[in-house]
Amino acid sequence: MRNFIILVITIPLLTAFLLPLLKIFSKKLSNFCIGLNLILINIISFFLYKSILENGNIIYSVGASAPSITAPSGFPIRIILTANALSSFLAMFFTIIASLTFFYSLNTLKEYANLDKFYILYLLLLVGILGFLFVGDFFTLFVFYEISSISTAGLIVFLRNKENFKSTFHYLSIFSIGSLFLLLGIGLLYSQYGFLNMAIISQKIQLSFLDKIALSFIGSALLLKVGVFPFYFWKIEAYKVSPISAIILSILSSLSAIYVMFKIVFYIFGLNIPFIIALTLLSALSILFGNLLALAQKNLKKIIAYLAISELGYIILGISSGFLMQNSKFEFNAIKGGLFHIINDALDIGTLSLIIGVILYIAKIKNSLSYNSVSLQQNEIRGLAHKYPLLSISFLLVILALSGLPPLNGFASKIIIYESIFHLNPALTIIGVLGSILTLAVLIKIFALIFLGAPNRDYQPAPKIAMVVIFIFLSFMILIGLFPMQFTNYFINPSVKALISKPGYKNNIHLQQDNQEQNHSIIHLTLHSKQRYFNYI
Amino acid sequence: MNRVVKIISLIMLSPIIIFGGYIICHGHLTPGGGFQGGVVIASAIALLIIAFEDKIIKNHLFSLIETIGLTFFISIAFVGIFKNTFFYNFLSNTNYILGKTIYFGANSGYLNSGGIIPLMNLAVGVEVASALSFIILSIKNK
Amino acid sequence: MFNLILKFILIMLIIIGSISLGLIFEGxxxxxxxxxxxxxxxPILQPFYDIRKLMIKESIIPKYAIKWIFELSPIISLTVSILILFYIPIVGKSxxxxSNDLILVVYLFIFPGLSIVLGALSSNSTYSNxxxxxxxxxxxxxxxxxxxxCFVPVWLVYKSGFSNIFSLNTIYTHNIWGLVNQIGIIGLLIEIIAIFLIIAGELSKSPFDLDTADSEIAGGALAEYSGRNLAMLNxxxxxxxxxISSLFIALFFPWNIQSNLIIMFLIxxxxxxxxxFISLTLIKTVTSRFKISKxxxxxxxxxxxxxTIGFLLVLF
Structure with missing residues (x-):
């Protein structure tokens, strides 16, 4: 059972490596293998989540049976992966969305060359996202940061136009600076304490001035990956030109970076109040800026990017306000709202981008419109609602969900966030309500320009598997919207308890020096007090 | 390029490849290892590519060899799951293939030791060599 | 069981009562x-006669209009407007x-506007656009x-330490005029001036009535509606x-005489x-339309x- 952590990460890795071999036999075989692997990962991550709920956190060391076995004279240097309820829940959820997006991309990308390389990079990005959720020491953090950023760069450049090259260069230059910052922060910590293990550093840390500099470096590198207010420019450039499945996976990687950032800031550096106040302000600004700038855009994929930025602002606002209100009864609710909104944000923005992908696929005539984007100003696509009623109903439901209108899932999470952040500052609630109105205005504009009116030419029929995937997403949205209490009780409450139980994490890994023999000093890492969440039979 | 360069590059091919293989195989004893040895082998293939300008090697051959190297790497790591955890060194300290037990203290280095580390070096060397040759061939072919 | 029947009767009463009250007040x-x-x-009952006339006429749908959006939007608009009334405490509990219905009500107020916008955009006519x-x-x-x-009373209730602050029932039962000091009363008075303007804006009456500017764009958003659809929109x-008047009565004017139900309803x-009278009739008669750019x-x-000034004064 405890090997499931590493299986979730390495089965797509194995498939990604096998793909060039399988492509020689037939293309259908390789697609079938990818689909099989993704379904396998879904099942494994579900069982992993179940076993964590029953048995407590899992700490897995790569290459040894327990994290404590070391060289005779040394301290433990191991690659450690840890899983708690929140990371395994996010892993389960992300694999579901990634596999559905893969089936969607089979349909809409089928006439492009080099598609096998696209899928290799897709699987590698999935490995990067899932590994990022499970990191237990800083070296693994750096490795998975690099894997995700370089795979995303390869996915952005897939279409090989001039704009793609420019955007990829922009993205790569920003992320090379980001990974250098991360390396610098990790180096500062390592040089002070001599350990790379997150649990040991969290026990030994004294918050000296160098540690705060390390926090700022690591925090800014991770915030760059998230993409909130001042760090969002790579997102605009990257989302403008990449295919839709790459956009959805990139959103998932930003969401996983949120979890890692809060884990590091909260577990290792203690609760650093100025950092979290700065996070709250930045997230409020990103809600406002994301929505206001989206009103002025003419490029459909750029609008997706700006709306994604504003939704990320809601998530970070909820979680960081919860951390600011420590020891009050609203902390649990605020963090619960933020984590719930991660799920809803991935579903809503995912469905929006899937629908826009179908629109771009429908409107494509071979030498006239590029796949990259459609400018709303020329209004080249008009009147789709006459021929595609199902697509327009889906878009209407996405409008309701993304703006946070009842009865869909956006409202369920936003109301929890609003009522909790009101106790911090009422201005934040007002900014939140304003943001949802602005999102509504942006989406109505798109809907009116593209779907309503008289049709101006003939369009291709809608791809069927893509519509099925859109309906699956919509059914998730409607179900979560209609039964939010059941959903949060089963899935979100254990995750919130996992995130805020900081002493629980420290007690789980206890460093205890044991001088038995004079030549060896054996350092034990023992597991205390497994956390039981509830009896899940 | 003229005939002299072509013949000399063919003559120099084998020492360079043997030297690269030496770096790869002794990775667990001397500085070097998979990545460095692979780069040396790739430099040999780069020599070939620059000397002979017609297309004698196709790109997908390198892609295949790279795949074989990578799958070998991951599969050996997977085998460790059956013993203990992922990437477990199931060959070391058993006196079977690569697992001579080494005692604490300075020694002159035994090639027979190390467990799965030499195998990993081999896989990484193959992979890096073919990947870098792929890159150089793509640059040349443009 | 009896509770359910009582709620059902109350719901029917509210549906019929709100429509008739609304039409009478319009008259x-x-x-x-x-x-x-x-x-x-x-005459005062003129809106009733208008509705009766519109119900008899035929609904004309434009040629390139998207039929299901065009016909769905008046229904949604009417339904959600009535739904809002179920959440507002009128003479007692709603x-x-x-527990969280203030935010729900603020969001539900978007729906009638949203459905009119979608219906107008789907009718493929320039005036409606x-x-x-x-x-x-x-x-x-x-x-x-x-x-x-809307968040001013919430803040006052929160500062006084009550729980369940986003519930309209809580705000209605704790009179906010008793929770402020003198500067707060000035703040609340300024807030009420802003509220009258907001009500006029929400109901699209002058000076904010650009969307149905009769003389400029021939009816605006409602231009292509006729017959039964137009009756439902009215x-x-x-x-x-x-x-919206009930919402602001529940938030800002919650006084009442604790006597029997009829007198409370009359008050x-x-x-x-x-x-x-103040926000519709008075403001409508003395002002003219604002320009869209302003x-x-x-x-x-x-x-x-x-x-905001009202809020800040209430804060202290």
């Missing part, structure tokens, strides 16, 4: 406007009240001061008058008349400034 508003403009107005765009800008404008004005307008109708500036500038 009163028309005749008062006429008298203020030195005309003889229509029918469907829960312009009207719908103006209505979107109108909605964008008034939501900001509406949010500020009904939803009437119910919206009652809904409620008196308060309704007071608010509708609208957002007025909402986010002047009206929000008033609301």
């Amino acid at each position: 009163i508003d028309r005749i008062l406007t006429a008298k203020m403009q030195k005309r003889v107005g229509p 029918i469907l009240g829960g 312009i009207g719908a765009q103006r209505l979107v800008i109108n909605m964008l404008g008034y939501e900001f001061p509406l949010a500020i004005a 009904l939803s307008e009437a119910v919206k008058i009652i809904a 409620y109708i008196l308060k309704l008349f007071f608010i509708i 609208l957002t500036g007025i909402y986010w500038g002047y009206v929000s400034l008033l609301a």
